[in-house]
Structure formats: C-alpha cells, structure tokens
Amino acid sequence: MKNIRNNDIVTGLVxxxxxxxxxxxxxxxxxxxxxxxxxxxxxVIISSIIILxxxxxxxxxxxxxxIKINANLxxxxxxxxxxxxxxxxxxxxxxxxxxxxxxxxxxxxxxxxILFLFVLMYYLKSTTILKIIIFSVIVPVLxxxxxxxxxxxxxx
Amino acid sequence: MLEALSQVxxxxxxxxxxxxxxxxxIVGSIPGLTVTMAAAILISFTxxxxxxxxxxxxxxxxxxxxxxxxxxxxxxxxxxxxSAIATGIDGYPLALKxxxxxxxxxxxxxxxxxxxxGILILAxxxxxxxxxxxxxxxxxxxxxxxxxxxxxxKLASNSLVKGIISACFGIxxxxxxxxxxxxxxxxxxxxxxxxxxxxxxVPALIGxxxxxxxxxxxxxxxxxxxxxxKTIGKIPKLATIKKYxxxxxxxxxxxxxxxxLPGVGGTISALVAYDDVQRYVKKPSRxxxxxAYEGVVAPESANNxxxxxxxxxxxxxxxxxxxxxxxxxxxxxxxxxxPGPLLIxxxxxxxxxxVFIALVSNIFxxxxxxxxxxxxxxxxxxxxxxxxxxxxxxxxxxxxxxxxNMFHVQAMLVLGIIGWLMRKFDFSIGAMVLxxxxxxxxDDNLRRALLLSQGxxxxxxxxxxxxxxxxxxxxxxLVLSEINLVRRFFEKINIRIKS
Numbered sequence: 096m097k098n099i100r101n102n103d104i105v106t107g108l109v110x111x112x113x114x115x116x117x118x119x120x121x122x123x124x125x126x127x128x129x130x131x132x133x134x135x136x137x138x139v140i141i142s143s144i145i146i147l148x149x150x151x152x153x154x155x156x157x158x159x160x161x162i163k164i165n166a167n168l169x170x171x172x173x174x175x176x177x178x179x180x181x182x183x184x185x186x187x188x189x190x191x192x193x194x195x196x197x198x199x200x201x202x203x204x205x206x207x208x209i210l211f212l213f214v215l216m217y218y219l220k221s222t223t224i225l226k227i228i229i230f231s232v233i234v235p236v237l238x239x240x241x242x243x244x245x246x247x248x249x250x251x
Numbered sequence: 252m253l254e255a256l257s258q259v260x261x262x263x264x265x266x267x268x269x270x271x272x273x274x275x276x277i278v279g280s281i282p283g284l285t286v287t288m289a290a291a292i293l294i295s296f297t298x299x300x301x302x303x304x305x306x307x308x309x310x311x312x313x314x315x316x317x318x319x320x321x322x323x324x325x326x327x328x329x330x331x332x333x334s335a336i337a338t339g340i341d342g343y344p345l346a347l348k349x350x351x352x353x354x355x356x357x358x359x360x361x362x363x364x365x366x367x368x369g370i371l372i373l374a375x376x377x378x379x380x381x382x383x384x385x386x387x388x389x390x391x392x393x394x395x396x397x398x399x400x401x402x403x404x405k406l407a408s409n410s411l412v413k414g415i416i417s418a419c420f421g422i423x424x425x426x427x428x429x430x431x432x433x434x435x436x437x438x439x440x441x442x443x444x445x446x447x448x449x450x451x452x453v454p455a456l457i458g459x460x461x462x463x464x465x466x467x468x469x470x471x472x473x474x475x476x477x478x479x480x481k482t483i484g485k486i487p488k489l490a491t492i493k494k495y496x497x498x499x500x501x502x503x504x505x506x507x508x509x510x511x512l513p514g515v516g517g518t519i520s521a522l523v524a525y526d527d528v529q530r531y532v533k534k535p536s537r538x539x540x541x542x543a544y545e546g547v548v549a550p551e552s553a554n555n556x557x558x559x560x561x562x563x564x565x566x567x568x569x570x571x572x573x574x575x576x577x578x579x580x581x582x583x584x585x586x587x588x589x590p591g592p593l594l595i596x597x598x599x600x601x602x603x604x605x606v607f608i609a610l611v612s613n614i615f616x617x618x619x620x621x622x623x624x625x626x627x628x629x630x631x632x633x634x635x636x637x638x639x640x641x642x643x644x645x646x647x648x649x650x651x652x653x654x655x656n657m658f659h660v661q662a663m664l665v666l667g668i669i670g671w672l673m674r675k676f677d678f679s680i681g682a683m684v685l686x687x688x689x690x691x692x693x694d695d696n697l698r699r700a701l702l703l704s705q706g707x708x709x710x711x712x713x714x715x716x717x718x719x720x721x722x723x724x725x726x727x728x729l730v731l732s733e734i735n736l737v738r739r740f741f742e743k744i745n746i747r748i749k750s
Contacts, residue, residue, distance in 0.1 A: 102676055102677075106676045110416055117423060117439075120439060124436065124438060127430075127433050127436050128432070128433055131698070131701035131702060131704075131705070131709075132432060132698045132701065132702050134430035134432065134433055134436050134438055135438075136697065136698065136701075137422065137426065137693065137694045137697060137698075138423065138426060138438065138439075141419040141422050141423055142419075142423075144415060144419050145416055145419045145420070148412045148413075148415050148416045148419070149416065151412050152412055152413070152416070155410075155412070180675065182470065184469075184470065185466065185469070185470045188466065188469050188470075189466065189668060192462075192643055192664060193664060195643070195647070196647065196657075196660050196661060196664055199647065199657070199660065200657045204648070208644050211640070211643075211644070212640050212641070212644070215640045215643075216636065216637065216640055219469065219636040219640070220636070221634060221636035221637045221640075222634070222636075222637060230637065230641075234641055234644065235644065238644060238645065238648065242296075242648060242652065246296060246652075247299075248296070248299075248648075248652040249652065249655050250648055250651065250652065251651055251657065
C-alpha cells in the first residue's frame with residue numbers, strides 16, 4: 096500500500112464533490128426531451144454511481160484511519176516513513192511542459208521544441224551540456240523532417 | 252480469406268509490419284517505454300493511412316512489444332514491459348550463469364509459438380462467437396458495455412470501487428460535446444465552441460497512457476543500470492523445443508484465455524502461466540528462480556498468446572481485452588468501422604487481414620528478436636531523462652496532426668496530468684480508457700433500449716431477454732463478490748458442503 100495516509104478520505108471527498116457537481120449539471124439536461132431519451136439520462140446515472148462509490152471510498156478510508164489510530168495507541172504500528180506525495184520537481188516539469196504547449200502555437204514546432212528540450216533536459220541534468228544542446232537541436236529537426244516530408248503531416 | 256491474404260502479402264504491408272515489429276521490440280525492451288504508449292501515439296499518425304497499413308503497424312508494435320520486454324528482463328533484470336516480469340525470475344539467473352544467449356533464444360521461440368497459437372485460437376473461436384453475438388440488440392449491447400467496464404474495474408484495479416469511479420469518469424469524458432440526438436444541446440460544453448466537438452479519444456489516450464507514464468518516470472530518481480553483457484540470442488535445439496512443447500501449448504492456452512478477459516492483459520497471463528508451471532512441473536531443469544528453462548518457456552508463450560485472446564472480445568463484441576486492443580478499436584473507429592459482430596459478418600476480410608498480419612508479425616518477431624539481441628545492449632541503457640522529453644515532443648505532434656488542432660494538444664496534457672494523479676492514488680487508467688471508448692455505445696444503446704419500451708416496464712424489458720438476463724447476473728456477481736458479507740456467506744456454504 097503506497098503512502099498509508101488519508102488518501103482515500105481526501106480523494107473520496109474530491110470525487111464526491113465532483114460527482115455532486117456533475118449530478119447537478121446533469122439534472123438540468125434532463126429537461127431536454129423525454130427522460131428516457133434525454134441527453135441527461137446517462138450523466139445522471141453515472142454521477143449517482145460516482146457519488147455512491149465515493150461514499151464507499153470515504154467509509155473505507157475512515158475505517159483504515161481507525162485501524163491506524165488503534166495501532167498507534169497500542170504501539171504495534173511500525174514507524175512508517177512518510178514520503179511526500181508530491182515533489183517540487185514534478186510541478187516544475189509539468190510547468191515546463193505546459194509552457195511548451197502554450198508557445199507551440201505562437202512560435203511553431205521547431206523553435207518551441209528546441210527550447211523545450213534544452214530547458215527540460217538541463218533541469219533534469221540528463222547528460223552533459225554539449226550533448227543536451229546536440230539532442231535539443233537534432234531531435235526536433237529530425238522529427239520535423241520525418242513528419243513533414245515522409246508522413247506528409249501538418250505540424251504546428 | 253484469399254482477398255485478405257492478397258491485401259496482407261504486399262511489399263508495403265509486409266515492410267510496415269516488419270517496421271512495426273522492430274519498433275515494438277525496441278519500445279518493449281526499454282524500461283519506461285510501453286507498448287500502450289507507442290500504440291496510442293501511432294493511432295494518430297496512421298489516421299490518414301489505409302486501414303490495412305495502420306493495422307499492420309499497430310499489430311506489429313503489439314507483437315514486438317510484448318516480446319521486447321523479455322530482453323531487458325533477462326539481461327539486466329529490469330523488465331522492459333510489465334508482461335516480462337515473470338520471464339526475469341528465471342531469465343536473469345540464466346544470464347548470470349552465462350546462458351543469456353540461450354535464454355533469449357528460448358524466449359524468442361516461445362513468444363513466436365505462443366503468438367501463433369493465440370492467433371490460431373482467435374481464427375477458430377471468433378467467427379462462431381461473432382455469429383452468436385449477431386442476436387445482440389440495444390439491451391444486450393448496453394449491458395455488454397457495462398459488463399466490460401465492471402470486469403475491467405474488478406480485474407485491472409486494486410479496488411472495484413476505484414475502478415468503477417475511473418470507468419464512470421471515462422464515460423463522462425466521452426459524453427462531453429453536442430448530443431448526438433438533440434444536436435443543439437451541448438453536454439458540459441459551457442458554451443465553448445472547442446468543447447462542442449467533444450474530447451477526441453486519440454489525444455485522451457495519448458495523454459492517459461503516454462504523458463501519464465512520462466510524468467511517472469520523470470518523477471522517479473534515475474536508475475543507473477549495471478553493465479549489460481553483450482550477447483547473441485541462440486536458437487534452441489529442436490530437442491529442447493520438443494521437450495517443452497507441452498508447456499508451450501498449455502501456457503499459450505492460459506495466455507489466450509486470460510487475454511480474452513477485459514482489462515487483464517499480458518502481465519497477469521504470464522504470471523499465472525509461471526505459477527501454473529511451477530505447480531505441475533515436479534522436476535524442472537533447475538530449481539525455479541535459479542535459471543529453470545521452464546520458467547522462461549511458460550511466461551513467454553503465455554504473454555504473446557494474450558494478443559490473440561485480447562483480440563477475441565475486441566473483434567467479436569467490441570469490448571477490448573486490454574489497453575492496446577482498446578487502441579486497435581480506436582483505429583477502427585477512426586477509419587469508420589465499428590468492431591463487433593457486424594464487423595466479421597459484413598467485413599470478414601478485415602478479420603482475416605488481422606489474423607494474417609498477426610501471423611506475419613510473429614514471423615518477423617522470430618527473425619528480429621534474435622538479431623536485436625546483438626544491439627540491445629546499446630538501446631536498453633538509454634536514460635529516461637533523455638527519452639521522456641523526446642516522448643513529450645512526439646505526443647504533442649501526435650495529438651496535433653490528426654485534426655491540426657491545438658485544443659487536442661491541450662486536452663492531451665490535461666488528461667495526462669489526470670492520468671498521472673490516477674496512478675498516484677491507485678485508480679485504474681485502463682477502466683477510464685474503456686469508459687471513454689464504450690461511453691458512446693452505452694449511451695446510444697441505453698437510449699435506444701428505453702425508446703423501444705417507451706420508458707415503460709424498463710426492468711422487465713431487460714430481464715425478459717435471456718442474454719440480457721445472463722449479463723445482468725454476471726454483472727451482479729462481479730459486484731457482489733466484492734462485498735465482504737457476501738464473500739463470507741459463500742465461504743460458509745463452501746465449508747458446509749465440504750464437511
């Protein structure tokens with residue numbers, strides 16, 4: 096079991112809130128057409144299932160928490176080192192990828208990709224600076240050539 | 252059948268199949284790259300291709316990928332693909348004993364046999380199943396979709412509840428956009444023009460499989476691989492192949508059967524086959540876990556046989572057996588065909604094209620598998636920190652090219668982040684993907700079924716049909732088996748019967 100924390104409680108709550116939101120939106124869709132062929136029918140059904148399932152998840156999470164507390168009280172719990180669920184590193188990586196997708200539309204594939212590869216590989220310390228520069232230039236050029244000239248695809 | 256053979260035996264198709272198999276072996280052998288990721292990206296690149304060529308590439312990657320993982324499992328004890336976990340248990344000790352060449356040769360031959368047996372079973376079993384499924388109507392299709400989702404939620408997930416939530420979110424994503432029946436009504440579009448076209452399953456799959464994997468890999472600290480021995484795969488002697496023939500056939504049947512269960516895939520079939528061979532082989536060549544040849548034969552024949560098994564429900568019922576067959580269904584949809592009983596009935600040549608391509612793929616697997624071992628040492632040790640950023644580039648292009656729309660690239664990233672979070676919190680991506688693929692089928696058929704009954708006696712209309720009734724019982728059995736009270740009740744009955 097990864098990260099014995101209140102993951103099930105937190106995710107259960109988040110899923111419950113999302114389920115309730117989808118349910119409310121779906122109820123409005125039920126007004127269109129008869130209920131049995133309405134566009135809101137399946138969304139209502141699945142959001143109801145999501146809500147019920149998230150309640151079960153929350154219940155399971157709360158039970159796990161009770162077992163953990165009892166184990167702590169009796170001293171029978173092992174000292175489980177809590178690893179952080181999220182690291183700073185992954186958020187930076189996601190940010191770099193998101194930025195790449197934004198600039199892709201403005202600067203086109205080649206320039207955006209060269210910049211993206213350089214920045215990300217540099218951040219990840221993938222290899223030496225010289226190799227990073229070589230990869231950052233050669234790979235996008237190669238990919239552009241293959242997709243434009245061999246596959247005849249339109250790229251940004 | 253002859254028409255299908257003539258379509259497959261063209262130089263172009265054979266070349267594409269060969270490229271696919273080689274690509275699949277390379278992808279499968281590199282830890283961190285997955286066949287599913289490669290297939291998801293290839294779906295969009297092959298969008299404008301002829302269906303036969305698109306299938307040739309994807310099936311080639313599929314066959315090669317399942318096998319490719321065994322090379323790194325044997326050489327460095329890090330399976331390139333999850334389906335090779337069991338192979339490494341005895342494969343790596345063989346490499347340590349200086350028999351890496353023999354292990355790779357055995358893995359290659361057994362993958363070939365397993366793949367061929369799986370495809371032959373597909374060829375015999377699929378047409379009668381398809382004929383039977385011609386009786387299916389809206390009620391049955393709706394319930395079949397629900398059954399497929401319930402099955403994958405149970406089998407591919409640690410928790411049925413989380414699997415069901417994933418599947419429901421998948422259906423929800425498929426419903427975004429303008430309603431098919433009431434065209435002016437947008438579902439969860441918020442007046443945005445971009446959302447009215449919905450979230451296309453191609454960027455969704457690329458995001459959920461490929462980007463999620465990239466983020467998961469980059470989050471880890473890098474694994475430095477130990478020195479990889481240079482080796483050449485050695486073709487086993489005929490006597491060796493004959494000696495393990497029974498294991499090969501038995502494990503291939505296991506792999507095919509398990510592959511036919513939605514959501515299970517090659518990993519489970521290989522592990523089940525390994526477990527099975529441990530139990531019935533009393534005198535292995537060496538103790539299991541210390542380089543027993545049987546420990547390589549069983550999982551390798553099972554995992555490639557899974558391919559044939561997974562294609563059975565995909566082609567006959569439109570329910571994918573694993574993630575890659577879900578993508579193959581996607582390829583069909585992109586080309587305007589819907590897998591299911593009508594596919595084999597109206598386009599039998601397509602079914603036979605798949606069978607022949609899969610057989611040709613296995614022949615190339617045999618050739619390339621042995622040749623690849625000469626260069627695998629250079630490929631297997633490529634760092635994730637170099638490979639993953641390049642994968643992001645390919646994913647971005649893959650999501651953009653098929654409709655030249657940046658919105659798909661943005662959707663890919665959002666779903667990629669969702670997929671990464673799902674892995675973190677133990678939710679099944681497979682269930683969500685199946686929900687995305689089956690969502691429209693479930694929606695259409697539910698509404699059609701209810702329209703036929705005009706909203707009256709809904710339950711009776713489902714229960715009065717024998718096939719629907721059986722499907723309802725199966726779905727309930729899957730769900731109720733998760734409930735502890737029910738499980739304990741049946742255990743007590745079992746104990747009473749035995750006593």
